[in-house]
Amino acid sequence: MKPEETGSRYDRLALYWQKQHSNSTYGLAALERAIKFTENKFTENKSTALDVGCGSSGRFIEVLIEHGFVPAGVDISAEMISLASERHPEVTFYAADICTWQLPQKYDLISAWDSTFHLPLAEQKPVLKKMCEGLNSKGVLLFTCGGTSGPEEISGGFEGETFDYSTLGVNEFLRLMDEFGCTCKHVEYDQFPENHVYMIAQKTE
Numbered sequence: 001m002k003p004e005e006t007g008s009r010y011d012r013l014a015l016y017w018q019k020q021h022s023n024s025t026y027g028l029a030a031l032e033r034a035i036k037f038t039e040n041k042f043t044e045n046k047s048t049a050l051d052v053g054c055g056s057s058g059r060f061i062e063v064l065i066e067h068g069f070v071p072a073g074v075d076i077s078a079e080m081i082s083l084a085s086e087r088h089p090e091v092t093f094y095a096a097d098i099c100t101w102q103l104p105q106k107y108d109l110i111s112a113w114d115s116t117f118h119l120p121l122a123e124q125k126p127v128l129k130k131m132c133e134g135l136n137s138k139g140v141l142l143f144t145c146g147g148t149s150g151p152e153e154i155s156g157g158f159e160g161e162t163f164d165y166s167t168l169g170v171n172e173f174l175r176l177m178d179e180f181g182c183t184c185k186h187v188e189y190d191q192f193p194e195n196h197v198y199m200i201a202q203k204t205e
């Protein structure tokens with residue numbers, strides 16, 4: 001499925017997502033763990049963060065603000081971004097496809113929680129490279145992926161919509177992190193026996 005089609009399907013779920021997930025703590029422990037690896041300054045030179053596939057709830061954005069970050073969000077769904085902007089008018093949001101979008105700056109933290117797992121398989125490597133290269137020195141990347149040992153593509157239903165998912169597999173993501181100048185700090189099958197994995201990596205100096 002092309003990213004634009006994924007975006008159209010999420011457009012139809014944007015309001016539902018905001019209502020359903022605004023108070024959800026899903027993934028927040030992982031975000032807190034990732035934040036601990038950053039050199040978050042909490043001074044006037046605030047750390048910067050980007051939430052890739054941020055959705056409409058603003059839940060990652062809120063935690064980042066609480067920790068003193070200046071966050072930004074990007075999402076391919078214009079409806080998700082419209083609702084997220086209403087909730088956090090002070091935050092910069094971009095309606096864009098992470099596959100083609102050029103990051104406007106480097107960040108101290110980049111999160112991609114349950115978003116890049118929707119990319120076509122061929123986009124996984126270039127988008128991981130883009131996110132790793134988009135980190136400042138010692139910057140931290142948090143992302144989720146399918147926890148297979150090799151590449152896989154699957155489809156699944158959610159709230160009446162069908163979505164595609166792809167993964168390079170855990171071994172290849174770990175290898176690529178190293179290739180793209182990052183060190184793996186944490187890998188967790190956080191919903192075992194589900195094949196859902198989150199990874200934290202830090203830009204090597």
Ligand SMILES: C[S@@+](CC[C@H](N)C(=O)[O-])C[C@H]1O[C@@H](n2cnc3c(N)ncnc32)[C@H](O)[C@@H]1O
Nearest residue numbers: 003010053054055075076077097098113114115
């Ligand atoms: C399962 S939702 C997760 C939303 C949010 N990260 C959260 O955890 O609440 C997936 C999000 O990723 C976005 N997304 C999917 N493909 C994308 C792409 N190519 N570029 C940017 N965002 C994308 C969707 O529009 C959707 O908002």
